[in-house]
Amino acid sequence: MDPQERLFLQTAWSALEDAGYPPSRIPAPRHGGQGHDVGVFAGVMWDDYAILAAVESARGNHQVVLANRSAIANQVSYFCDFRGPSVVVDTACSASLVAVHQACESIRRGECSYAVAGGVNVAVHPDKYVHLSRRTMLSADGRCRAFGAGGTGYVPGEGVGAVVLKRLSDAVRDGDTVHAVIRSSAVNHGGRTSGYTVPNPQAQQALVEQALAAAGIDAR
Numbered sequence: 001m002d003p004q005e006r007l008f009l010q011t012a013w014s015a016l017e018d019a020g021y022p023p024s025r026i027p028a029p030r031h032g033g034q035g036h037d038v039g040v041f042a043g044v045m046w047d048d049y050a051i052l053a054a055v056e057s058a059r060g061n062h063q064v065v066l067a068n069r070s071a072i073a074n075q076v077s078y079f080c081d082f083r084g085p086s087v088v089v090d091t092a093c094s095a096s097l098v099a100v101h102q103a104c105e106s107i108r109r110g111e112c113s114y115a116v117a118g119g120v121n122v123a124v125h126p127d128k129y130v131h132l133s134r135r136t137m138l139s140a141d142g143r144c145r146a147f148g149a150g151g152t153g154y155v156p157g158e159g160v161g162a163v164v165l166k167r168l169s170d171a172v173r174d175g176d177t178v179h180a181v182i183r184s185s186a187v188n189h190g191g192r193t194s195g196y197t198v199p200n201p202q203a204q205q206a207l208v209e210q211a212l213a214a215a216g217i218d219a220r
Contacts, residue, residue, distance in 0.1 A: 002067045002068075002072070003049065003122050003124060004049070004120045004121070005072045007122065007160045008042055008076065008120040009076050011118065011161065011162045012116045012118070012162045015116060015118075015164050018164075020176070020177070021114070023036050023038075023080045023081060023082070026038055027113070029083050029084070029112075035082060036080065038084050038112055038114040039084030039112035039115040040074075040077050040084070040085070040087070040115070040116050041073065041085070041099040041100070041106070041115060041117040041118075042072045042076075042088050042089065042120065043088075043089045043090070043091070043096030043098060043118065043119030043120075044090055044095060044120060044121070045092055045093070046128060047068075047069050048124055048125040048128050049067040050067035051127055052125060053067075069088045073086045073087055084112030084114075085112065095119055096118055096119025097185075099119060100118070100163070100182070101185040101186070103115035104165065104182055107165060107166065113166060114165065114166050115165040116163070116164055118162030118163060121157070122158050123158055129156070137153050137154060137197070138152075138155070138156075139152050139153040139154055142155060143155070147198070183214075183216075183217060184215035186207050187207075189203070190203040190204070191203060
């Protein structure tokens with residue numbers, strides 16, 4: 001099993017425990033059927049665990065090493081008997097935030113009443129760093145100032161996180177502990193810039209303005 005799959009499953013379970021919602025407490029889908037009314041949305045970028053299969057095969061150890069990114073969300077849905085959408089999102093560095101955005105939209109559309117959303121990133125093979133180094137994307141001094149003054153690149157990190165989402169009105173009704181409220185979220189792309197990985201400040205400004213307008217919040 002890809003370590004990302006195992007870690008996200010463990011973290012999703014921890015998030016459900018923290019929220020006070022083991023699967024047994026979550027109702028069945030409103031549209032009928034068995035299971036629980038929960039969607040799973042996982043942001044994932046790398047799947048270099050599969051490289052280990054080629055390495056082992058070259059050594060004569062013909063082992064099957066699976067690194068199917070869809071399994072990272074599907075494993076949670078299978079283990080917990082969740083019947084909502086089960087989706088892996090790969091939008092590179094923004095994947096976990098886009099996963100949260102999609103989870104919120106899914107709840108708004110009535111596809112699920114609860115959602116587990118987050119992301120996982122584990123570096124399990126040095127080829128990732130070889131690839132990034134050849135593209136001159138890694139920081140030369142170990143400090144992450146990718147597009148700042150004096151910056152020479154970024155510093156990859158590892159981590160895993162997940163949150164449990166539901167409508168605020170439902171959370172208040174059910175007496176849940178509410179850690180935060182997502183007033184709105186928005187997604188866009190920078191389009192064409194001076195380079196494939198170069199951000200577009202105008203597009204980012206438009207995105208922030210769109211999110212603030214949807215939330216009815218003044219930027220000040």
